Amino acid sequence: MEKISKCPFCHPQQDSHQHIVFENDTCYFLQHDGHQDVLEGSGVIVPKEHRQTTFDLSLNEWTGIYELLHQVKSNLDERFHPDGYTLGWNVGLVSNQTIPHAHFHVVPRYTDEPYAGKGLRYWLKQEDNRRIR
Template sequence: MSKTIFEKIADHEIPSNIVYEDDVCVAFTDAFPLSKGHTLVIPRKPVENIYDLDEKTGAHIMKVITEVANAIKTAFNPAGLNVVQNNGEYASQTVFHIHFHLIPRYESEYDGFSYNWNQDPDERSDQQKKEIEDAIKNQLNV
Protein backbone atom coordinates (compact mmCIF):
# COMPACT_ATOMS: atom_id res chain seq x y z
CA MET A 1 0.00 0.00 0.00
CA SER A 2 1.39 3.41 -0.91
CA LYS A 3 1.83 6.18 1.61
CA THR A 4 -0.64 9.03 1.86
CA ILE A 5 0.59 12.55 1.29
CA PHE A 6 0.42 13.10 5.05
CA GLU A 7 2.66 10.10 5.77
CA LYS A 8 5.14 11.52 3.25
CA ILE A 9 5.02 14.90 5.01
CA ALA A 10 5.50 13.26 8.43
CA ASP A 11 8.49 11.32 7.04
CA HIS A 12 9.98 14.49 5.46
CA GLU A 13 9.77 12.91 2.00
CA ILE A 14 8.06 15.93 0.47
CA PRO A 15 8.43 19.62 1.30
CA SER A 16 6.05 21.15 3.82
CA ASN A 17 5.94 23.96 6.35
CA ILE A 18 6.12 22.03 9.61
CA VAL A 19 5.41 24.19 12.66
CA TYR A 20 5.54 21.41 15.28
CA GLU A 21 6.61 17.78 15.46
CA ASP A 22 7.32 15.13 18.04
CA ASP A 23 7.40 11.32 18.10
CA VAL A 24 3.60 11.07 17.88
CA CYS A 25 2.38 13.83 15.59
CA VAL A 26 3.19 16.60 13.16
CA ALA A 27 1.58 20.01 12.56
CA PHE A 28 2.09 21.91 9.33
CA THR A 29 0.49 24.79 7.49
CA ASP A 30 -2.04 23.80 4.85
CA ALA A 31 -0.73 23.84 1.27
CA PHE A 32 -4.03 25.40 0.15
CA PRO A 33 -5.01 27.50 3.18
CA LEU A 34 -8.47 28.92 3.72
CA SER A 35 -7.04 31.66 5.93
CA LYS A 36 -3.76 32.96 7.34
CA GLY A 37 -2.44 30.35 9.77
CA HIS A 38 -4.59 27.40 8.52
CA THR A 39 -2.73 24.43 10.00
CA LEU A 40 -3.17 20.65 10.02
CA VAL A 41 -2.33 18.31 12.89
CA ILE A 42 -1.82 14.61 12.09
CA PRO A 43 -0.51 11.51 13.83
CA ARG A 44 2.74 10.14 12.41
CA LYS A 45 1.40 6.62 12.24
CA PRO A 46 -1.21 5.88 9.58
CA VAL A 47 -4.68 6.06 11.10
CA GLU A 48 -7.51 6.36 8.59
CA ASN A 49 -10.14 8.09 10.72
CA ILE A 50 -11.44 8.73 14.21
CA TYR A 51 -12.94 5.25 14.42
CA ASP A 52 -9.42 3.80 14.30
CA LEU A 53 -7.71 6.35 16.56
CA ASP A 54 -6.42 4.91 19.83
CA GLU A 55 -7.03 6.79 23.06
CA LYS A 56 -3.38 7.57 23.85
CA THR A 57 -2.66 9.02 20.41
CA GLY A 58 -5.95 10.94 20.43
CA ALA A 59 -5.16 12.51 23.80
CA HIS A 60 -1.71 13.56 22.63
CA ILE A 61 -3.05 15.03 19.40
CA MET A 62 -5.64 17.06 21.33
CA LYS A 63 -2.85 18.45 23.52
CA VAL A 64 -0.91 19.48 20.40
CA ILE A 65 -4.05 20.94 18.77
CA THR A 66 -4.51 23.14 21.84
CA GLU A 67 -0.86 24.27 21.80
CA VAL A 68 -0.92 25.06 18.07
CA ALA A 69 -4.27 26.84 18.35
CA ASN A 70 -2.85 29.07 21.06
CA ALA A 71 0.26 29.75 18.95
CA ILE A 72 -2.00 30.79 16.05
CA LYS A 73 -4.01 32.99 18.39
CA THR A 74 -0.87 34.71 19.69
CA ALA A 75 0.70 35.08 16.24
CA PHE A 76 -2.31 36.36 14.31
CA ASN A 77 -5.08 37.28 16.78
CA PRO A 78 -7.97 35.77 14.80
CA ALA A 79 -11.54 36.57 15.81
CA GLY A 80 -12.18 32.82 16.13
CA LEU A 81 -10.91 29.40 15.10
CA ASN A 82 -12.61 26.29 13.74
CA VAL A 83 -11.21 22.82 14.42
CA VAL A 84 -12.53 20.52 11.69
CA GLN A 85 -12.06 16.78 11.30
CA ASN A 86 -13.88 14.70 8.65
CA ASN A 87 -14.43 10.92 8.65
CA GLY A 88 -15.23 9.10 5.44
CA GLU A 89 -15.80 10.26 1.91
CA TYR A 90 -19.44 11.20 2.58
CA ALA A 91 -18.22 13.56 5.33
CA SER A 92 -15.76 15.23 2.91
CA GLN A 93 -12.62 13.33 3.93
CA THR A 94 -10.29 13.36 0.92
CA VAL A 95 -7.01 12.17 2.45
CA PHE A 96 -7.59 8.95 4.36
CA HIS A 97 -5.13 9.69 7.14
CA ILE A 98 -6.82 11.34 10.11
CA HIS A 99 -6.14 15.06 10.26
CA PHE A 100 -7.43 18.04 12.13
CA HIS A 101 -7.77 21.42 10.41
CA LEU A 102 -7.18 24.49 12.58
CA ILE A 103 -8.78 27.30 10.59
CA PRO A 104 -8.34 30.79 12.01
CA ARG A 105 -11.26 33.11 11.27
CA TYR A 106 -10.92 36.84 10.70
CA GLU A 107 -13.74 39.38 10.72
CA SER A 108 -12.27 41.44 7.90
CA GLU A 109 -11.22 38.55 5.66
CA TYR A 110 -13.37 36.33 3.45
CA ASP A 111 -11.96 32.83 3.76
CA GLY A 112 -14.41 30.75 1.75
CA PHE A 113 -15.16 28.50 4.69
CA SER A 114 -18.64 27.99 6.07
CA TYR A 115 -20.81 25.41 7.68
CA ASN A 116 -24.26 24.76 6.35
CA TRP A 117 -25.60 23.82 9.75
CA ASN A 118 -29.32 23.22 9.34
CA GLN A 119 -31.07 21.69 12.29
CA ASP A 120 -32.80 18.36 11.66
CA PRO A 121 -36.27 19.40 10.49
CA ASP A 122 -37.87 16.30 11.99
CA GLU A 123 -39.13 16.87 15.49
CA ARG A 124 -38.41 13.82 17.57
CA SER A 125 -40.59 12.78 20.44
CA ASP A 126 -39.11 12.49 23.91
CA GLN A 127 -39.34 8.69 23.49
CA GLN A 128 -37.35 8.80 20.22
CA LYS A 129 -34.74 11.05 21.82
CA LYS A 130 -34.44 8.59 24.73
CA GLU A 131 -34.04 5.66 22.31
CA ILE A 132 -31.20 7.48 20.52
CA GLU A 133 -29.55 8.31 23.85
CA ASP A 134 -29.83 4.69 25.03
CA ALA A 135 -28.49 3.28 21.73
CA ILE A 136 -25.34 5.37 22.09
CA LYS A 137 -24.93 4.72 25.81
CA ASN A 138 -25.27 0.96 25.25
CA GLN A 139 -22.25 1.03 22.92
CA LEU A 140 -19.99 2.87 25.36
CA ASN A 141 -17.69 0.93 27.66
CA VAL A 142 -17.68 3.50 30.44
Protein backbone atom coordinates in the same frame (compact mmCIF):
# COMPACT_ATOMS: atom_id res chain seq x y z
CA MET B 1 5.14 2.65 13.20
CA GLU B 2 2.81 1.93 10.28
CA LYS B 3 3.24 4.23 7.28
CA ILE B 4 1.63 4.03 3.84
CA SER B 5 4.13 4.73 1.04
CA LYS B 6 2.01 7.19 -0.98
CA CYS B 7 0.23 8.90 1.92
CA PRO B 8 1.19 12.61 2.15
CA PHE B 9 0.53 12.64 5.89
CA CYS B 10 2.67 9.56 6.56
CA HIS B 11 5.57 11.27 4.76
CA PRO B 12 5.03 15.03 5.18
CA GLN B 13 8.63 15.83 4.26
CA GLN B 14 8.06 14.55 0.69
CA ASP B 15 5.90 17.59 -0.17
CA SER B 16 8.12 20.66 -0.31
CA HIS B 17 5.03 22.88 0.25
CA GLN B 18 4.02 21.07 3.45
CA HIS B 19 5.81 21.99 6.67
CA ILE B 20 5.94 20.39 10.10
CA VAL B 21 5.43 23.36 12.41
CA PHE B 22 5.14 21.43 15.68
CA GLU B 23 5.26 17.79 16.67
CA ASN B 24 5.19 15.55 19.69
CA ASP B 25 5.57 11.79 20.11
CA THR B 26 2.30 10.93 18.39
CA CYS B 27 1.41 13.68 15.91
CA TYR B 28 2.40 16.64 13.74
CA PHE B 29 0.88 20.06 13.09
CA LEU B 30 1.30 20.65 9.35
CA GLN B 31 0.80 23.79 7.30
CA HIS B 32 0.75 23.87 3.51
CA ASP B 33 2.00 26.88 1.52
CA GLY B 34 -0.89 26.60 -0.94
CA HIS B 35 -3.52 27.17 1.76
CA GLN B 36 -2.06 30.18 3.51
CA ASP B 37 -3.26 32.86 1.07
CA VAL B 38 -6.92 32.19 1.84
CA LEU B 39 -6.81 30.32 5.14
CA GLU B 40 -4.16 32.34 6.95
CA GLY B 41 -2.61 30.31 9.77
CA SER B 42 -4.60 27.15 9.05
CA GLY B 43 -3.21 23.66 9.24
CA VAL B 44 -3.93 20.09 10.26
CA ILE B 45 -2.95 17.92 13.17
CA VAL B 46 -2.24 14.38 11.99
CA PRO B 47 -1.18 11.24 13.82
CA LYS B 48 2.28 10.00 12.86
CA GLU B 49 0.97 6.47 12.48
CA HIS B 50 -1.41 5.88 9.59
CA ARG B 51 -4.95 5.95 10.94
CA GLN B 52 -7.61 6.08 8.27
CA THR B 53 -10.24 7.87 10.35
CA THR B 54 -10.74 9.63 13.65
CA PHE B 55 -12.41 6.49 14.98
CA ASP B 56 -9.14 4.56 14.56
CA LEU B 57 -7.10 6.80 16.90
CA SER B 58 -5.64 5.42 20.12
CA LEU B 59 -6.14 7.09 23.49
CA ASN B 60 -2.45 8.05 23.41
CA GLU B 61 -2.94 9.75 20.02
CA TRP B 62 -5.99 11.64 21.33
CA THR B 63 -3.87 12.90 24.22
CA GLY B 64 -1.12 13.98 21.81
CA ILE B 65 -3.64 15.80 19.62
CA TYR B 66 -5.09 17.59 22.65
CA GLU B 67 -1.63 18.72 23.80
CA LEU B 68 -0.58 19.83 20.32
CA LEU B 69 -3.85 21.71 19.75
CA HIS B 70 -3.15 23.94 22.74
CA GLN B 71 0.43 24.59 21.58
CA VAL B 72 -0.85 25.42 18.09
CA LYS B 73 -3.56 27.75 19.43
CA SER B 74 -1.04 29.69 21.53
CA ASN B 75 1.22 30.10 18.51
CA LEU B 76 -1.58 31.12 16.13
CA ASP B 77 -3.01 33.57 18.69
CA GLU B 78 0.39 35.21 19.00
CA ARG B 79 1.19 35.28 15.26
CA PHE B 80 -2.19 35.96 13.63
CA HIS B 81 -4.56 37.23 16.37
CA PRO B 82 -7.64 35.41 15.06
CA ASP B 83 -11.10 36.27 16.35
CA GLY B 84 -12.17 32.62 16.55
CA TYR B 85 -11.51 29.14 15.22
CA THR B 86 -13.24 26.47 13.18
CA LEU B 87 -12.04 23.01 14.16
CA GLY B 88 -13.06 19.80 12.51
CA TRP B 89 -12.65 16.25 11.33
CA ASN B 90 -13.96 14.86 8.05
CA VAL B 91 -14.56 11.10 7.99
CA GLY B 92 -15.16 9.36 4.67
CA LEU B 93 -15.54 10.66 1.14
CA VAL B 94 -19.11 11.88 1.70
CA SER B 95 -17.71 14.19 4.39
CA ASN B 96 -14.95 15.39 2.02
CA GLN B 97 -12.11 13.37 3.56
CA THR B 98 -9.97 13.30 0.41
CA ILE B 99 -6.82 11.96 2.12
CA PRO B 100 -7.55 8.65 3.88
CA HIS B 101 -5.38 9.52 6.90
CA ALA B 102 -7.13 11.06 9.92
CA HIS B 103 -6.47 14.80 10.15
CA PHE B 104 -7.87 17.51 12.40
CA HIS B 105 -8.39 20.88 10.71
CA VAL B 106 -7.40 23.97 12.70
CA VAL B 107 -8.70 27.06 10.90
CA PRO B 108 -8.28 30.52 12.46
CA ARG B 109 -11.26 32.79 11.70
CA TYR B 110 -11.37 36.58 11.38
CA THR B 111 -14.20 39.13 11.65
CA ASP B 112 -13.17 40.77 8.36
CA GLU B 113 -13.43 37.61 6.23
CA PRO B 114 -16.42 37.24 3.87
CA TYR B 115 -17.76 34.12 5.64
CA ALA B 116 -17.28 35.42 9.20
CA GLY B 117 -20.00 34.01 11.43
CA LYS B 118 -20.56 31.04 9.14
CA GLY B 119 -19.14 27.84 10.61
CA LEU B 120 -19.81 24.18 10.03
CA ARG B 121 -23.44 24.28 11.13
CA TYR B 122 -24.21 27.15 8.75
CA TRP B 123 -23.22 25.12 5.70
CA LEU B 124 -24.92 21.95 6.89
CA LYS B 125 -28.22 23.71 7.70
CA GLN B 126 -28.73 25.16 4.22
CA GLU B 127 -32.08 24.19 2.71
CA ASP B 128 -30.37 22.92 -0.46
CA ASN B 129 -28.47 20.42 1.73
CA ARG B 130 -31.72 18.62 2.65
CA ARG B 131 -31.70 14.91 1.79
CA ILE B 132 -34.10 13.81 -0.94
CA ARG B 133 -35.95 10.66 0.04
